[in-house]
Amino acid sequence: MLNISRQISSSRQRFLHIELMGTVVDSSNKEGSKSVLSEKKPKVVFVLGGPGSGKGTQCANIVEHFGYTHLSAGDLLRAEIKSGSKNGTMIQNMISEGIIVPSEVTIKLLEKAIMENENDKFLIDGFPRNEENRAAFESVTGIIPEFVLFFDCSEEEMEKRLLGRNQGRVDDNIETIRKRFKVFVDSSLAVIEYYNSKGKVKKIDAGKPVGEVFEAVKAAFAPAK
Numbered sequence: 001m002l003n004i005s006r007q008i009s010s011s012r013q014r015f016l017h018i019e020l021m022g023t024v025v026d027s028s029n030k031e032g033s034k035s036v037l038s039e040k041k042p043k044v045v046f047v048l049g050g051p052g053s054g055k056g057t058q059c060a061n062i063v064e065h066f067g068y069t070h071l072s073a074g075d076l077l078r079a080e081i082k083s084g085s086k087n088g089t090m091i092q093n094m095i096s097e098g099i100i101v102p103s104e105v106t107i108k109l110l111e112k113a114i115m116e117n118e119n120d121k122f123l124i125d126g127f128p129r130n131e132e133n134r135a136a137f138e139s140v141t142g143i144i145p146e147f148v149l150f151f152d153c154s155e156e157e158m159e160k161r162l163l164g165r166n167q168g169r170v171d172d173n174i175e176t177i178r179k180r181f182k183v184f185v186d187s188s189l190a191v192i193e194y195y196n197s198k199g200k201v202k203k204i205d206a207g208k209p210v211g212e213v214f215e216a217v218k219a220a221f222a223p224a225k
């Protein structure tokens with residue numbers, strides 16, 4: 001039985017309370033046109049959560065333990081900037097402002113990364129970031145995620161982690177961090193709500209230490225009994 005209740009505890013802070021499950025990969029898209037992925041039929045898990053909730057950290061653990069390939073949408077966009085692509089300046093400006101890059105750009109990068117990898121199971125980290133991303137990805141690729149891992153963490157904790165990350169990211173400054181939080185609440189939570197309505201969200205308390213979070217993640221990947 002689903003049980004979602006959203007509490008707004010301050011103008012900037014919202015939490016989702018969710019109970020969950022999920023599956024299935026569909027290789028056709030709604031327009032009937034063929035995606036480059038229609039033959040491959042990869043298994044996909046979306047890894048979602050606010051900026052600094054620990055998605056990348058836990059994806060590294062999942063790769064090691066469960067043999068998935070980790071595709072961070074943000075990393076693919078940053079690599080696109082470095083490659084000198086024609087979209088590089090636009091992507092750079094959008095990341096600096098914490099804005100969501102057009103779906104077409106991100107989906108092309110994800111499709112390419114999946115096609116170029118022999119693995120058939122992928123963690124897609126940090127995408128979809130809004131409902132338009134989600135609908136476009138499903139329509140273009142025909143992929144429905146097996147499930148969605150949702151890293152639930154307070155803004156206070158995420159802010160502390162991002163300010164301490166020290167990886168030289170242009171968006172890890174307090175001004176952009178606050179913009180990213182707002183984008184997450186205004187646009188990205190809707191994706192989690194959508195998949196929750198399909199019974200596909202597995203919520204993780206991501207405010208705990210890394211090892212404890214991974215114990216919960218492992219349970220989410222354990223086959224249903």
Ligand SMILES: Nc1ncnc2c1ncn2[C@@H]1O[C@H](COP(=O)(O)OP(=O)(O)OP(=O)(O)O)[C@@H](O)[C@H]1O
Pocket residue numbers: 049050051052053054055056057058074126161162164165166206207208209210211213
């Ligand atoms: N459970 C945790 N407890 C404390 N620190 C953590 C935890 N998980 C990750 N961190 C640290 O917090 C920072 C952000 O983690 P990470 O990069 O994994 O987050 P993310 O969700 O992928 O962020 P973004 O969405 O900005 O890419 C890193 O410095 C990481 O080492």
Ligand SMILES: O=c1ccn([C@@H]2O[C@H](COP(=O)(O)O)[C@@H](O)[C@H]2O)c(=O)[nH]1
Pocket residue numbers: 051072073074075077094095096097098099100101102106125126127128129171180
């Ligand atoms: O699907 C995506 C993923 C990322 N972005 C942009 O990149 C930054 C950083 O993303 P991280 O997941 O924190 O690496 C994000 O703020 C967006 O500007 C995107 O547009 N679409």
